[in-house]
Amino acid sequence: MARKKKSSSADDIIALAALMPWWLAVALAFAAYAMLHGYATAPVDVISAKPGDMGRLVTSQMLRTGAMVGQYLLPVLLLLGALSSVIVRRRSKTLLATAATGDQADALQAMHAMSWQEFEQIVGQHFRSQGYSVTEHGGPGPDGGIDLALEKGGERFLVQCKQWRAVKVGVTIVRELYGVMASQGATGGFVISAGAFTADAQAFSSGRNIELIDGGQLARLMRGSGPEIAPRAHPATAAQPSPGGVKACPLCGNHMVVRTAKRGGNTGQNFWGCKRYPACRGTLSY
Known part of the structure; x- marks a missing residue:
């Protein structure tokens, strides 16, 4: 569905957390704070550092600065996502109830x-x-x-x-x-x-x-007046012979051809594969 617009990294984190169960997003928020806080407050031994280690120290300090900001920012974003998850699911139940009433x-x-x-x-x-x-x-x-x-x-x-x-x-x-x-x-x-x-x-x-x-x-x-949603039964749920002794694909019903496995545990063995491969990946034992 072509409808999504470009978003910021913060929006992406909130949206990702909103797709999770709220309790999982909350748990990740606490875990992120604990991990980043530990890194941000870890002591740095600058005095004993050698001159050749200055590049590493600069990089470490940059990461530490990022962790100092991230220890608060990332948990807040995850908690916002958790709140959004609760609101979305509660609203979806309300919408479903609304659609289920009336004629x-x-x-x-x-x-x-x-x-x-x-x-x-x-x-x-x-x-x-x-x-x-x-x-x-x-x-x-x-x-x-x-x-x-x-x-x-x-x-x-x-x-x-x-x-x-x-x-x-x-x-x-x-x-x-x-x-x-x-x-x-x-x-x-x-x-x-x-x-x-x-x-x-x-x-x-x-x-x-x-x-x-x-x-x-x-x-x-x-409204509860229709049958339960379920995929229709496929007529070719098992291997069915077609004219000439060729098998019918169990997924799409088209003819199958004999192929030879080129990798995996069955390398060198023949099997029936759908002629529409890779559009259809139906297979049967030969």
């Missing part, structure tokens, strides 16, 4: 009035309510094609949120998510929009472990 039109209106940050927060909170462990990839810097990473039952899922009001989400967004899923070995993925999806996007997701959730469906889910 579907009210829920849609509430989602359209949100910022993209708030939209991602309520989506993340909704997945948490379903038992997923959620990692947010928002904040400064590019998001790598995903906004949320989910863990449940030992499986990893990726989520891309599009809080678009008028424009339909096209196939390019779905293709990008599918590419990131393949590179990270994710089990499935979700593209969630407050609006709608084009026919091409819906066609591309068909037969793949990608679930498209539009605004109407998301509103029903948050």
Whole structure:
């Protein structure tokens, strides 16, 4: 989602801490103070230093000066991030409760009035309510094609949120998510929009472990009148022979070809690999 603007190092530290559980950011703040304070107050033996050591002493003094400032600045930034973490999560619960009340039109209106940050927060909170462990990839810097990473039952899922009001989400967004899923070995993925999806996007997701959730469906889910969000079952979950005895890829369903491992513990051994590699990394034993 091309939306992040350039930020300062202090902003980056606060944003990073805000993505952590608040207690972890607080613990890091105390640990940073203890470490930097110890270095800033350590004695320096200048009298016994030799002339050739002056460069080292100057560098050490510069680091000491940085530690004297950092022993207060870094903990403050981490604590601000911890406070932001508490506020963000509390606000996301409030937003989720707001979207869950009233009829579907009210829920849609509430989602359209949100910022993209708030939209991602309520989506993340909704997945948490379903038992997923959620990692947010928002904040400064590019998001790598995903906004949320989910863990449940030992499986990893990726989520891309599009809080678009008028424009339909096209196939390019779905293709990008599918590419990131393949590179990270994710089990499935979700593209969630407050609006709608084009026919091409819906066609591309068909037969793949990608679930498209539009605004109407998301509103029903948050109001408790829709089924639990889950990736659709992929028809090729096991090795299926295709014409000519060629295997079908368990990830994307395309034909597989025989390859030879060139490194690792299986060097020299043959295996079935998806012909779409590296876009798809599906493999099977030969």
